[in-house]
Amino acid sequence: MCLALPAEVHSIDPARETAVVALGPVKKEISIALVDDLTPGDFVLVHVGFALHKLSPDEAARTLDLIRRAGEDPIEEFAA
Amino acid sequence: MKYVDEYRDGDLARKLSATIAREADPGRQYHIMEFCGGHTHAIFRYGVHDLMPENVHYVHGPGCPVCVLPIGRIDNAVELAEKHGVILCTYGDMMRVPASERRSLIKAKADGADVRMVYSIRDALKIAREAPEREVVFFAIGFETTTPPTAVAIREASAAGLKNFSVFCNHVLTPAAVAHILSSPEVKDHRTVAIDGFLGPSHVSSVIGSKPYEAAARDYQRPVVIAGFEPLDVMQATLMVIRQLNDGRHEVENEYTRVVTREGNVKAQQLVSDVLELRETFEWRGLGEVPNSALRIRKLYAGFDAEQRFGITTSKVRDAKSCECPSILRGAKRPTDCKLFGTVCTPESPIGSCMVSSEGACAAYWSYGRFRGPDAPSKSTQHSAPKEAAE
Numbered sequence: 211m212c213l214a215l216p217a218e219v220h221s222i223d224p225a226r227e228t229a230v231v232a233l234g235p236v237k238k239e240i241s242i243a244l245v246d247d248l249t250p251g252d253f254v255l256v257h258v259g260f261a262l263h264k265l266s267p268d269e270a271a272r273t274l275d276l277i278r279r280a281g282e283d284p285i286e287e288f289a290a
Numbered sequence: 291m292k293y294v295d296e297y298r299d300g301d302l303a304r305k306l307s308a309t310i311a312r313e314a315d316p317g318r319q320y321h322i323m324e325f326c327g328g329h330t331h332a333i334f335r336y337g338v339h340d341l342m343p344e345n346v347h348y349v350h351g352p353g354c355p356v357c358v359l360p361i362g363r364i365d366n367a368v369e370l371a372e373k374h375g376v377i378l379c380t381y382g383d384m385m386r387v388p389a390s391e392r393r394s395l396i397k398a399k400a401d402g403a404d405v406r407m408v409y410s411i412r413d414a415l416k417i418a419r420e421a422p423e424r425e426v427v428f429f430a431i432g433f434e435t436t437t438p439p440t441a442v443a444i445r446e447a448s449a450a451g452l453k454n455f456s457v458f459c460n461h462v463l464t465p466a467a468v469a470h471i472l473s474s475p476e477v478k479d480h481r482t483v484a485i486d487g488f489l490g491p492s493h494v495s496s497v498i499g500s501k502p503y504e505a506a507a508r509d510y511q512r513p514v515v516i517a518g519f520e521p522l523d524v525m526q527a528t529l530m531v532i533r534q535l536n537d538g539r540h541e542v543e544n545e546y547t548r549v550v551t552r553e554g555n556v557k558a559q560q561l562v563s564d565v566l567e568l569r570e571t572f573e574w575r576g577l578g579e580v581p582n583s584a585l586r587i588r589k590l591y592a593g594f595d596a597e598q599r600f601g602i603t604t605s606k607v608r609d610a611k612s613c614e615c616p617s618i619l620r621g622a623k624r625p626t627d628c629k630l631f632g633t634v635c636t637p638e639s640p641i642g643s644c645m646v647s648s649e650g651a652c653a654a655y656w657s658y659g660r661f662r663g664p665d666a667p668s669k670s671t672q673h674s675a676p677k678e679a680a681e
Contacts, residue, residue, distance in 0.1 A: 233291070274296055281308070
């Protein structure tokens with residue numbers, strides 16, 4: 211029920227508060243009534259036909275970096 | 291898929307697994323409740339529990355809106371479709387949930403009622419516009435993720451002056467459920483259910499933010515780490531809970547920063563509070579009556595409230611005898627503790643809601659864990675034997 215997928219904004223219709231988003235080859239019209247300040251190229255979290263939130267590319271990179279660093283073994287690193 | 295595939299990387303998962311094994315104190319047990327069904331499924335689908343040391347346990351929470359809806363409300367939906375002759379639109383998950391006397395929406399449909407499965411409440415609005423002579427009711431369920439779309443649709447219907455559209459509102463709130471679980475005697479005093487910390491909701495938190503969990507973390511002294519639904523998110527958040535427990539901390543931390551902020555989506559929150567208001571109490575399957583845990587439609591939009599339009603009253607209906615869904619939803623039992631699991635209760639012919647929903651714990655065990663033997667997937671046996679056999 212709460213599953214949502216990140217999709218890329220293709221085009222925006224501000225009058226109707228809708229956008230066409232692409233998820234791989236699939237394109238779909240969704241409502242953007244819940245999210246302000248979108249531009250094509252942004253990624254949004256899509257849930258039951260609505261954009262719920264904009265994705266932050268910086269935070270996405272930071273989390274991956276955190277995960278990579280958490281996976282390092284300090285002893286192994288020291289020995290190397 | 292961007293922002294998905296990189297959080298499923300097997301090499302990184304193995305490294306994280308080694309870190310967790312190094313940092314988990316062998317002298318203690320870690321019981322971590324993953325609130326959401328989305329987490330439960332990630333844990334099973336990607337075998338995350340096999341990557342945990344023996345003393346790290348996942349306790350499955352009630353975060354499956356289909357599972358926690360009491361039977362009485364499903365009876366109401368069946369009644370709307372059959373007795374009132376409306377076009378009843380609903381999310382797919384609800385179709386096969388058992389109502390009283392082994393009825394369900396899909397059976398009502400087979401018997402001729404006009405029940406339609408939709409992807410979005412926007413589709414229900416479209417049906418209402420195209421069939422002005424019919425009453426169209428949307429069976430709205432879900433946590434704070436699906437609530438803002440419902441609010442937007444009601445506002446849109448009101449602006450358009452749609453007279454034949456209404457919503458049967460069953461939206462429920464996660465922080466109230468977290469607090470309720472933590473305040474129950476079986477958890478609070480570690481009497482029967484051990485919960486040392488939480489993996490906090492992911493997409494719900496994109497809407498409400500991480501702030502609403504701060505009171506529960508403080509008052510009940512349990513760490514809460516907001517976690518995404520991908521396997522690396524779940525593992526990283528697990529590590530963060532373990533570190534908090536090792537340090538004796540109980541804070542709200544956020545692993546899912548790419549979509550969750552402390553404040554959440556303020557615009558969505560505002561829309562929801564414009565259209566919906568708190569119910570004093572609401573019944574949850576498994577948890578019973580939970581105060582301030584659900585939403586109803588405000589008086590201003592009373593014309594769109596199916597409960598008022600059709601005079602709906604909900605009776606208390608007992609769960610199927612021997613079905614352990616209620617205890618499973620509280621984390622008190624596992625699906626394999628239920629004697630109906632995999633015998634008379636299967637996804638094809640479900641007795642309890644936890645077997646129906648794609649987010650239910652029983653469905654997760656059935657799909658990914660039922661061949662593990664009687665004790666598995668509890669931690670006691672599966673860690674060594676099946677894993678080596680697989681290698």
